[in-house]
Amino acid sequence: MDKNISFKLRYWRQNGPKDKGHFDEREMKDIPGDTSFLEMLDILNEELVSEGKEPFVFDHDCREGICGMCSLYINGTPHGKTASGATTCQLYMRRFKDGDVITVEPWRSAGFPVIKDCMVDRTAFDKIIQAGGYVTVRTGQPQDANAILIPKQDADEAMDCASCIGCGACVAACKNGSAMLFVSSKVSQLALLPQGRPEAARRAKAMIAKMDELGFGNCTNTRACEAVCPKCESISNIARLNREFIKAKLAD
Amino acid sequence: MWLCDSSIGRKVVMSVTGIALILFLTFHASMNLVALFSAEGYNMICEFLGANWYAVAATLGLAALVAIHIIYAFWLTIQNYRARGKDRYDVTDKPAKVEWASQNMLVLGIIVVLGMILHLWNFWYNMMFAELIGDPTLGGLEATNGYGYIVKTFSCPIYTGLYIIWLAAIWFHLTHGFWSAMQTLGWSGKVWFERWRCIGNAYTTILVLMFMAVALYFSFCGGRLCDAACDAPCETVCNTVCNGDCSTCDASCNAACGGCEVSACGACCQ
Numbered sequence: 273m274d275k276n277i278s279f280k281l282r283y284w285r286q287n288g289p290k291d292k293g294h295f296d297e298r299e300m301k302d303i304p305g306d307t308s309f310l311e312m313l314d315i316l317n318e319e320l321v322s323e324g325k326e327p328f329v330f331d332h333d334c335r336e337g338i339c340g341m342c343s344l345y346i347n348g349t350p351h352g353k354t355a356s357g358a359t360t361c362q363l364y365m366r367r368f369k370d371g372d373v374i375t376v377e378p379w380r381s382a383g384f385p386v387i388k389d390c391m392v393d394r395t396a397f398d399k400i401i402q403a404g405g406y407v408t409v410r411t412g413q414p415q416d417a418n419a420i421l422i423p424k425q426d427a428d429e430a431m432d433c434a435s436c437i438g439c440g441a442c443v444a445a446c447k448n449g450s451a452m453l454f455v456s457s458k459v460s461q462l463a464l465l466p467q468g469r470p471e472a473a474r475r476a477k478a479m480i481a482k483m484d485e486l487g488f489g490n491c492t493n494t495r496a497c498e499a500v501c502p503k504c505e506s507i508s509n510i511a512r513l514n515r516e517f518i519k520a521k522l523a524d
Numbered sequence: 525m526w527l528c529d530s531s532i533g534r535k536v537v538m539s540v541t542g543i544a545l546i547l548f549l550t551f552h553a554s555m556n557l558v559a560l561f562s563a564e565g566y567n568m569i570c571e572f573l574g575a576n577w578y579a580v581a582a583t584l585g586l587a588a589l590v591a592i593h594i595i596y597a598f599w600l601t602i603q604n605y606r607a608r609g610k611d612r613y614d615v616t617d618k619p620a621k622v623e624w625a626s627q628n629m630l631v632l633g634i635i636v637v638l639g640m641i642l643h644l645w646n647f648w649y650n651m652m653f654a655e656l657i658g659d660p661t662l663g664g665l666e667a668t669n670g671y672g673y674i675v676k677t678f679s680c681p682i683y684t685g686l687y688i689i690w691l692a693a694i695w696f697h698l699t700h701g702f703w704s705a706m707q708t709l710g711w712s713g714k715v716w717f718e719r720w721r722c723i724g725n726a727y728t729t730i731l732v733l734m735f736m737a738v739a740l741y742f743s744f745c746g747g748r749l750c751d752a753a754c755d756a757p758c759e760t761v762c763n764t765v766c767n768g769d770c771s772t773c774d775a776s777c778n779a780a781c782g783g784c785e786v787s788a789c790g791a792c793c794q
Contacts, residue, residue, distance in 0.1 A: 515710030
């Protein structure tokens with residue numbers, strides 16, 4: 273059992289995208305080290321509610337590190353300094369020290385307007401997927417699993433790409449507000465498999481066009497996205513997307 | 525046109541113009557090395573690259589590449605600034621694997637451009653431009669006497685310092701630019717990423733060392749004794765030393781000019 277810690281929490285309050293926003297501060301006392309970061313915020317909200325104050329708003333859902341809903345920028349890092357491959361919900365208070373100052377901010381990017389406090393609107397990612405991040409399904413009986421042979425290496429890599437949960441940490445970390453790591457993972461997961469190839473060119477063009485239209489920035493290969501991705505997506509996906517896109521445009 | 529309309533297209537333009545400029549730098553650095561071995565050889569190259577139609581055409585092409593690279597750089601930066609949104613993080617913690625150069629390419633680029641303007645003023649203005657406007661002795665020396673201009677420029681320690689800062693900025697700019705260009709063109713992956721980074725670092729380092737060698741050689745080993753007459757061309761020094769008697773002056777003239785040797789000292793020593 274880890275010991276309890278006390279620290280100062282600075283959390284961002286903002287009433288909607290147009291509001292200026294500010295930090296509220298609170299001394300958190302005797303928080304057990306085994307508390308998850310989101311549970312700590314639950315404790316904060318309990319206190320706020322009992323004092324008749326408005327609770328602090330943040331996104332969360334599964335709290336198992338797989339849904340991609342949590343989105344907090346903690347002490348200068350998206351999802352905080354978690355173990356590799358973990359989201360905010362898998363960040364535990366034992367990673368902080370007694371007397372720390374913990375600053376919680378929302379994802380800051382023009383593509384993700386703040387809804388309230390640290391909850392941001394990530395509908396833009398859904399729109400990018402709608403633009404082409406799928407395989408047009410021919411309904412009917414499923415084929416035998418071995419009807420289309422896929423090298424193990426390709427299948428593994430496609431699976432790695434598909435593990436992107438679309439949390440938006442890449443955009444939050446990028447100084448250009450670029451969504452390239454997300455888009456490239458979503459293009460790659462299909463481009464690597466034979467089922468995805470027939471629509472690969474159309475998909476790359478459509479998803480990039482939508483990404484640009486929604487106001488995400490241009491990738492300048494700083495690798496900040498890769499460094500903070502909770503699912504360890506690689507920028508080699510971005511190279512693949514560039515390849516797919518350039519090939520598609522040259523073929524036009 | 526996808527090279528303007530799409531984010532990847534714009535980056536492709538940056539990559540292609542960037543690689544072309546790296547190739548130009550390679551040519552320029554190789555040419556400079558000749559100055560370390562032969563003043564006459566170097567001046568022959570300068571004459572070849574004077575106001576001849578092919579050299580002027582190549583210069584215009586080069587200027588276009590630079591202009592496109594800069595215009596796109598500002599265009600991309602403005603778009604990226606907007607995409608970042610108006611709010612900035614209160615606390616930031618840069619991950620260790622993020623290279624400093626990658627986040628400061630525009631600033632580095634601006635330093636490179638300032639250095640380039642200085643360089644054009646020191647050399648191109650006195651050489652190709654002087655020939656183009658029909659005033660071959662615009663800078664005090666013959667327009668084809670590139671060697672003389674090297675000696676003259678690097679005899680001044682302030683210029684040497686500025687050139688070293690300039691070359692350092694180029695090194696940082698290129699170490700990121702090289703692999704970044706390959707990444708943008710899609711010629712990268714988990715294996716090639718490290719390879720390109722290694723090749724890029726080695727290539728850039730060699731390139732910058734080639735430039736640096738010339739700057740340092742002429743700052744510390746060559747042309748030192750010309751200092752006094754720096755503003756006046758070396759001929760003056762030679763004339764003083766040999767009293768205008770060129771047939772006997774070779775040894776003392778070379779000593780006086782500390783390595784300027786024949787071409788820099790002009791007619792006197794020949």
